[in-house]
């Protein structure tokens with residue numbers, strides 16, 4: 695059993711079979727709990743997602759249905775404007791917020807962020823360009839002009855730890871600051887399996903030859919709409935070559951070294967991924983074996 699991962703474990707029942715009923719949703723909304731967002735940031739109060747009853751301060755921005763808990767409807771609402779609305783609490787960036795929220799709140803806020811993000815960028819039909827209409831509490835757009843339907847997207851991303859015997863290969867991405875070394879990652883492309891995407895990305899980034907690919911676990915990653923698919927990849931040799939562009943440095947690390955680094959027993963310029971990242975979970979599973 696793997697450790698719980700940030701943004702997973704959402705307790706809400708999405709009621710996908712009922713949210714198509716507009717009258718049912720309207721009743722729920724009348725007594726609903728709302729999580730305000732402003733400029734893509736959830737409202738946090740006392741270390742919790744600040745769900746609240748309806749009030750005029752919440753305005754008339756995009757409101758999406760998140761799900762049910764104990765027959766109570768939960769919603770998220772985007773508040774527009776240049777200045778933060780006067781509500782109790784603080785609008786916090788999702789990443790730091792996820793570090794302080796209880797796991798259930800982080801998962802709900804992540805779901806809400808991805809959905810509101812999608813709405814902010816998809817007001818027009820990709821088929822004909824007409825303004826679309828939101829349906830099913832935000833889980834479907836319908837174009838009144840051409841009749842096409844559009845659904846919130848999730849982008850699969852493979853993230854993989856190459857392993858060979860007692861060693862794993864870690865890289866430092868050129869975009870990472872502060873000496874962060876991590877697993878390798880990339881978007882799954884159309885027409886690819888998970889395993890093919892893992893092999894292609896590793897070939898592109900490290901010229902590493904890879905055999906078996908083993909899926910470990912996944913993580914919703916609301917920046918803006920990824921699903922991280924964590925894998926271990928069996929390297930066929932230790933030979934690698936980095937391009938120095940996307941990956942600035944790479945090197946093999948033994949289990950002994952990774953265990954020591956996870957336990958903060960080695961103090962130098964190398965940092966392993968933080969607990970919020972699935973890459974750390976890949977390392978934690980690997981050193982168990």
Ligand SMILES: [Zn+2]
Pocket residue numbers: 819820821822823824837838839840841842
């Ligand atoms: Zn259309």
